[in-house]
Amino acid sequence: MTRILMAALASVTALALTTGTAAAATPPSGSKAAAPAASSDEVFAVTDRLARQIAGALADRHVLDRTVSATASGPADLVTLERDTALGGSTRAANAAVLAAKGLPATGGSLLRVRLADPTMRAALARGEVPLVAAVPSDDEPAAVTAYDPSGGRVRLDPVKPPARPVLVVDVDVAKALPMGLQVMRDTLASQGITEARPSATTQSFATAQAGGYWATKVTAVRLNDDKEPWIKGAAEIYSVVGGFRLDGKPAVDIVQMPYLDNDGTTYYPNQLLVHFSAYKYNLADVVMMEDDGDTNYQALAQSIAGALLTIVDYGAYVPLVNAIISAIPTSWWTDDPDYVDSWYTLSTSSSGRLNGAAGNGWMDVTPYWVSEL
Incomplete structure (x- = not known):
């Protein structure tokens, strides 16, 4: 907001x-805060890195189908989704980093999730379009949204107008x-x-x-x-x-x-x-x-x-x-x-x-x- x-x-x-x-x-x-500054950049750095890794994994059709299916009805818990995959270790490490950046106990459980940016994008997924993956930027008014494709490429998206191509979003379950x-x-x-x-x-x-x-x-x-x-x-x-x-x-x-x-x-x-x-x-x-x-x-x-x-x-x-x-x-x-x-x-x-x-x-x-x- x-x-x-x-x-x-x-x-x-x-x-x-x-x-x-x-x-x-x-x-x-x-004014200066007495305690450390908010960790918005820390959280974004973690989720952005994970978004790039997930995008690369979508080159595997099995991973793509599983991720699309998991997000069909709403956000999916990333730690659970990737528990038995090659991304499992990275996801758990990222979750631990986010807990620390938010000042939460290490026992706080899984906070990372992946969701479809907009329900209207489901039709494109049903047609077989491969989604981009992006993390939520820390800036509420970004000049652009950076997303990643399975080949490792960066795609700059308009922050106001939703793209025609479907986008999976990595964010924190607030x-x-x-x-x-x-x-x-x-x-x-x-x-x-x-x-x-x-x-x-x-x-x-x-x-x-x-x-x-x-x-x-x-x-x-x-x-x-x-x-x-x-x-x-x-x-x-x-x-x-x-x-x-x-x-x-x-x-x-x-x-x-x-x-x-x-x-x-x-x-x-x-x-x-x-x-x-x-x-x-x-x-x-x-x-x-x-x-x-x-x-x-x-x-x-x-x-x-x-x-x-x-x-x-x-x-x-x-x-x-x-x-x-x-x-x-x-x-x-x-x-x-x-x-x-x-x-x-x-x-x-x-x-x-x-x-x-x-x-x-x-x-x-x-x-x-x-x-x-x-």
Whole structure:
């Protein structure tokens, strides 16, 4: 999913301390992440090399027929598909490299898959046309898509107009990677003392306990802008980083997966609880919406966010955390693969109606929701 670059960034922290007013967000100029940059180029290097190897293997009719059959109804797991073939070792090594590049445990299983770029290409395969093979580029706006043919030749394809010749795409199964990655982020943040905003027996506020529940913010509808994107890209996986202050004044982060948000230009009606105000000191929280289309290094991102948030001091007035979270995003993500989607400042227990994102890339309809104790 291609994302719009954001509007100019005001000095939100100073502004919030004096007026409480939110401002639009943009990638900070020259900002440096505390942790290593995202591994988008690493992931692409691995998948591109594997795509070239698979293309060469398609010169064998048996391999071609097996691969076409495996992808006829949807993506095929590459590690399983190539387990007993000459490509088996290369595929397993590539999968291990991708797990490492995304900051996932080596025990994370198979993430690499191969799929047909577009269902309309099945007719050409049925006629016996030999497909090209390509990896998903890290750039959301590539000048061209590089594909490989069985003879080892490179073919440059238009990134906007799908080719007439069928193309098999090697990419990362982000639907499988994201839940693992979000848990890595939670664990990494917790190891730095940044936990979710959840009340405990010792920190739960008296008012919440007496009330028999707490307020939350429910998303009743959400829509992201429709942008032109390369045909080779699959659906991205969306998640939100929700930040605020715990009752003890320390930053808190909840990470919320939004698996239904597949496409831009589509309105979704999830009725999902996004912000839980059960343990926020100021009954205020910020939301930064992110995406993973295969290249996110979850561990590096969490380390960067932790490093940024731990510099924020609670002075007794709410300070929006959006800027700190955005500043933590590795600089390379702004230049070639904007994994930032949009952000919303200072949602409160009374937030209601349509809220436009600070970057102008989407909106959410929200309503207060009372969560009763069992």
